[in-house]
Amino acid sequence: MAARGAAVGAVVTDVEGTTTSIAFVKDSLFPFAAAHLDDFLDAHGEEPEVSALLAEVESEVPDEEPRATLHRWIAEDRKATPLKAIQGMIWRAGYADGRLHGHLWPDVAPCLRAWAAGGVALYCYSSGSEEAQRLIFGHSVAGDLAPLFRGYFDTRIGGKREAASYAAIAARLGLPAGEILFLSDVAEELDAAAAAGLATCQLVRPADGTVAAGRHAEAADFPAVAARFGLPR
Numbered sequence: 001m002a003a004r005g006a007a008v009g010a011v012v013t014d015v016e017g018t019t020t021s022i023a024f025v026k027d028s029l030f031p032f033a034a035a036h037l038d039d040f041l042d043a044h045g046e047e048p049e050v051s052a053l054l055a056e057v058e059s060e061v062p063d064e065e066p067r068a069t070l071h072r073w074i075a076e077d078r079k080a081t082p083l084k085a086i087q088g089m090i091w092r093a094g095y096a097d098g099r100l101h102g103h104l105w106p107d108v109a110p111c112l113r114a115w116a117a118g119g120v121a122l123y124c125y126s127s128g129s130e131e132a133q134r135l136i137f138g139h140s141v142a143g144d145l146a147p148l149f150r151g152y153f154d155t156r157i158g159g160k161r162e163a164a165s166y167a168a169i170a171a172r173l174g175l176p177a178g179e180i181l182f183l184s185d186v187a188e189e190l191d192a193a194a195a196a197g198l199a200t201c202q203l204v205r206p207a208d209g210t211v212a213a214g215r216h217a218e219a220a221d222f223p224a225v226a227a228r229f230g231l232p233r
Contacts, residue, residue, distance in 0.1 A: 006176065006178045006179045006199075007179065007230065008120060008179060008180075008181045008199065008229050008230070008231060009120065009121060009175050009179040009180065010120065010121040010122070010123060010173055010175055010179065010180045010181070011115060011120055011121070011122055011123070011180075011181045011182075011183065011231070012123045012124070012125050012153075012169060012180060012181070012182045012183070012198075013122070013123070013124055013125070013182075013183045013184075014124075014125060014126055014160075014182075014183060014184035014185065014186070014189065014203075015124065015126040015128060015133060015136060016126070016127075016128070016185075017184075017185035017186065017203065017205065017208050017210060018183050018184055018185050018203045019104055019105065019108045020102065020103050020104055020105070020136065021103050021105065021205075021207065021208060022208045022209075023208075024102075024103035026077075028100070028103075029087070029091060029100070029132075030074055030077070030087075032090070032091065032094055032099075032100065033074060033086075033087040033090045033091065034071065034074045034075075036090050036093075036094075037067070037070060037071060037074070037086070037090065038067065040086070040089065040090050040093075041054075041067055044089070050086065050089070053082040053085050053086055054066045054082075056081075056082040057069050057070060057080075057082050057083070060080070060082075070083055070086065074087075079127045079155060079159075079160075081129075081154070081155050081156060084127065084128055084129040084132065084154065084155065085129045085131070087128070087129070087132060088128070088129040088130075088131035088132040088135065089131070091132055091135055092131065092135055095135045095138070095139040100135075100139065101139055101140065101141050102135065102136035102137060102138075102139050102140040102141065103136075103140075103141060104137075104140050104141055104142050104145075105205070105221065105222075107221040107222045107223055108142070108222050109140070109142035109143070109145060110222075111222035111223060111225070111226055111231075111233070112145055112148050112222075113145075113148065114226070114231075114232045114233055115226070115231050115232055116148040117232065118231070118232025119232075120231060120232065121150050121173070121175075122148050122149045122150060123149060123150060123151045123152065123153065123169070123173070124137070124149055124151075124152045124153065125152075125153040125154075125157075125160065125165075125169060125182070126152075126153075126154060126160075127154065127155055127160055128154065129154050130152040130153070130154050130156075133152045133154070134146050134149075134152060137149065151172070151173075153165075153169055153172075157169060157172075160184075160186070160189045160192070161186075161188045161189055161191075161192050162192055163192045163193075163195035163196045164196070165192065165196075166182065166192055166193040166195075166196035166197075166198050167196040167197075170196065170197070170198065176197075177196055177197030177198050178197055178198070178199060179199075180198045180199065181198070181199045181200070181201060181225075181229055182198045182199070182200050182201075183200075183201050183203055183225060184200075184202065184203065185202060185203045185204070185205065185208065185210045187202060187213035187215070187216065190202055190213070190215075190216045191215070194216065199217075199229070200216045200217065201216060201217040201218065201219050201225055201228065201229070202216045202217070202218050202219070203219055203220075203221075203225075204218050204219070204220055205220065205221070206220075217229075
């Protein structure tokens with residue numbers, strides 16, 4: 001199990017199961033994207049950005065119509081970069097007109113504000129697109145938290161279960177890996193981060209059914225993370 005080491009200069013947080021309930025993503029965001037996918041593609045499919053994403057989908061699955069592929073990927077919860085980008089575009093409209101509000105656990109926003117105010121650099125790393133991350137924090141139930149974050153990372157930097165991804169993030173941040181704390185509910189993601197030298201903590205939220213791995217520091221909520229790693233409160 002990881003022990004507290006160097007002072008934390010930056011926190012990189014996962015979203016689903018960490019800051020945000022799994023149910024919100026599974027039961028609200030994904031169905032919303034699936035329900036509005038066809039209308040979105042009808043309206044925007046010829047635009048250069050969307051057209052490029054559809055071409056990327058077709059290159060990955062050339063024997064299936066891209067629209068059908070996207071619907072299937074949504075149903076499978078596929079971590080495909082072009083899907084995540086298109087989902088983010090669909091969610092943007094939902095957040096903008098108030099049909100969607102980003103769920104956060106009640107303990108999250110006060111800690112993010114305290115950490116940022118105390119000089120800790122905040123970043124997000126999720127399999128959801130960078131835009132989806134900005135939207136969920138920018139239109140959260142706790143208000144606009146997007147300005148608290150200095151940057152966002154998605155699967156374009158690499159898979160979340162690959163140590164190289166976390167090494168690349170550390171290089172982007174310009175900090176020693178041991179001064180970066182990665183928060184996630186998924187043990188395999190934490191394993192990869194630890195392999196790259198990052199400090200790690202598993203969020204074990206009973207409401208999400210997270211099972212403690214027993215090989216990383218553990219916390220039930222963000223205040224417990226702050227207490228364990230000496231972060232501002």
